[in-house]
Amino acid sequence: MPFVNRDEPHIIGLPFVFAWIIAWIIVTPAFMWVIHRVIEGRR
Amino acid sequence: LSAPIIAIGVAASIIAFAIAVGLVGGRLKQSSPTEFLVAGRSLGALLLWLLLAGEIYTTFTFLGAAGWAYGKGAPVYYILCYGPVAYIIGYFVMPLAWKVGHRFGLLTIGDFFATRYASTALGAIVAIVGFVFLIPYITLQLSGLQTLLSIAGYGAIDAQLAVIIAVLVIALFVFATGLRGAAWTAIVKDAVVLAGVIFAGVFLPIHFFGSPAGVIEKVGAIKPQWLTLSTTDQTYNLTWFISTVILNGIAFFLFPQSLMSVYSAKSADSLRRNYVWLPLYNVMLALMVFAGLTALIVVPGLSGTSVDQSFVSVVAKYYPPWVLGAIAGAGSLAALVPVSVQLLGASGLFVKNVVEDAFSWQGSERQRTLVVRALVLALAAGALVLWVFLKTTLVELLLIAYNGMAQFVPGFAAAFWWRRATAAGVGAGIAVGIAICIYGVLAKVQAVFGVNIGLVALAVNAIVMYVVSVVTKAPQPVVVDAFRSAAFADDATPN
Numbered sequence: 001m002p003f004v005n006r007d008e009p010h011i012i013g014l015p016f017v018f019a020w021i022i023a024w025i026i027v028t029p030a031f032m033w034v035i036h037r038v039i040e041g042r043r
Numbered sequence: 044l045s046a047p048i049i050a051i052g053v054a055a056s057i058i059a060f061a062i063a064v065g066l067v068g069g070r071l072k073q074s075s076p077t078e079f080l081v082a083g084r085s086l087g088a089l090l091l092w093l094l095l096a097g098e099i100y101t102t103f104t105f106l107g108a109a110g111w112a113y114g115k116g117a118p119v120y121y122i123l124c125y126g127p128v129a130y131i132i133g134y135f136v137m138p139l140a141w142k143v144g145h146r147f148g149l150l151t152i153g154d155f156f157a158t159r160y161a162s163t164a165l166g167a168i169v170a171i172v173g174f175v176f177l178i179p180y181i182t183l184q185l186s187g188l189q190t191l192l193s194i195a196g197y198g199a200i201d202a203q204l205a206v207i208i209a210v211l212v213i214a215l216f217v218f219a220t221g222l223r224g225a226a227w228t229a230i231v232k233d234a235v236v237l238a239g240v241i242f243a244g245v246f247l248p249i250h251f252f253g254s255p256a257g258v259i260e261k262v263g264a265i266k267p268q269w270l271t272l273s274t275t276d277q278t279y280n281l282t283w284f285i286s287t288v289i290l291n292g293i294a295f296f297l298f299p300q301s302l303m304s305v306y307s308a309k310s311a312d313s314l315r316r317n318y319v320w321l322p323l324y325n326v327m328l329a330l331m332v333f334a335g336l337t338a339l340i341v342v343p344g345l346s347g348t349s350v351d352q353s354f355v356s357v358v359a360k361y362y363p364p365w366v367l368g369a370i371a372g373a374g375s376l377a378a379l380v381p382v383s384v385q386l387l388g389a390s391g392l393f394v395k396n397v398v399e400d401a402f403s404w405q406g407s408e409r410q411r412t413l414v415v416r417a418l419v420l421a422l423a424a425g426a427l428v429l430w431v432f433l434k435t436t437l438v439e440l441l442l443i444a445y446n447g448m449a450q451f452v453p454g455f456a457a458a459f460w461w462r463r464a465t466a467a468g469v470g471a472g473i474a475v476g477i478a479i480c481i482y483g484v485l486a487k488v489q490a491v492f493g494v495n496i497g498l499v500a501l502a503v504n505a506i507v508m509y510v511v512s513v514v515t516k517a518p519q520p521v522v523v524d525a526f527r528s529a530a531f532a533d534d535a536t537p538n
Contacts, residue, residue: 017270018270025124025127025329029319029322032130033320036315036319
């Protein structure tokens with residue numbers, strides 16, 4: 001967080017830190033889905 | 044027709060429609076405790092999604108998120124973050140809790156503690172703490188309702204009258220719909236709230252600034268410090284942000300109702316599949332940040348608790364009464380549905396683990412219903428008292444509730460991963476943690492060296508739990524092993 005807590009550069013008009021958070025919210029399910037598939041595969 | 048009558052009329056119609064849906068839906072099933080509290084452990088992935096996702100959209104989302112974006116700026120980002128953190132933890136931990144619940148027939152979080160630590164007293168303590176710390180959460184929703192009513196009345200209804208009407212509406216709603224009814228009204232609620240959120244977060248900024256991002260540019264020009272977290276602020280700085288996200292992420296599942304939602308799942312796997320995708324729902328919360336920032340430019344000058352009115356004030360000022368009424372109706376449902384679910388959950392918890400288990404009371408179904416209703420009223424009255432004495436923003440009310448629920452975390456985690464933990468240790472830890480939280484509320488301390496006070500209390504709680512557990516008699520290995528083997532069993536193992 002300390003490194004991304006900044007205003008510039010703007011991404012699609014959003015402050016960098018805000019865009020960073022939204023990006024992670026969208027990426028999280030993708031990661032979780034991959035993890036889910038891997039764990040399921042082992043079962 | 045005058046403006047207040049149109050606005051209140053539209054809002055009341057939306058609420059009445061939801062109650063009607065709840066009445067029809069609530070009639071569908073007979074009520075046994077298992078049905079009443081955990082919907083017969085029968086919910087598949089889709090219904091479970093509605094239940095779990097619906098918990099996120101409350102008045103808090105509607106008013107509080109915009110209010111903090113308006114009043115504090117970047118600290119509001121925490122609201123977007125803790126959900127995904129919670130779901131990642133939930134993915135790994137909640138299937139364990141579900142399996143234990145399934146094996147031992149658990150209904151409440153009190154049952155969970157009573158079973159693992161072989162102590163009805165501990166179950167009762169957990170139930171009482173959960174019950175009491177739900178009060179600020181109810182106050183939050185109550186205060187949201189009051190705000191909406193006051194604004195929709197265009198000043199014709201004063202705050203005192205509005206809050207009393209709000210209590211009456213809550214009681215009417217809970218008594219009329221019940222839990223399964225509330226699940227049905229949740230569908231109506233989510234639809235209207237979603238429409239409201241899109242209006243607030245997309246339409247409003249486009250109307251005033253041409254695009255949702257346009258508002259960011261304006262705010263950046265006037266208050267650049269609003270867009271990033273402060274490193275110098277005494278309370279709401281970067282350390283506070285990180286500690287709060289962690290604390291709320293782990294406390295998320297320990298509200299009175301939360302474990303009941305988990306137990307209502309049909310299988311551990313339907314839980315897992317939900318937790319994979321639930322983070323996406325949080326993107327919608329970002330829209331309320333736009334709404335709050337729009338209000339900051341359009342209706343500047345609000346301060347204190349009135350920041351929570353920010354975005355509704357914009358609607359009242361620039362849009363016709365029926366739009367305001369629709370927003371107020373959506374916002375009211377966003378308060379009423381979670382409140383009724385939580386009220387019934389907390390009352391059910393109290394009846395099960397305090398009245399029935401700790402005092403060995405056995406009443407008929409009818410008497411039980413009466414006691415639950417009396418407790419619902421007691422909670423609503425407690426929330427009203429807190430509203431009178433504790434003037435604070437919606438977000439701060441939510442943080443108090445989270446700090447309290449977080450004190451269950453050490454005992455909850457130790458149930459799975461530390462055999463030596465004892466009932467006395469967990470009880471002592473909770474007592475000390477709660478004492479620190481209450482001190483924080485009374486002394487108005489939100490953070491210690493930037494670390495959220497709830498997390499500080501949690502750390503002390505864990506240390507106390509460790510020390511007291513080690514010096515008290517070790518728990519029966521039979522009980523602990525039975526619990527753990529249920530939790531760590533393979534999905535396929537028949538119970």
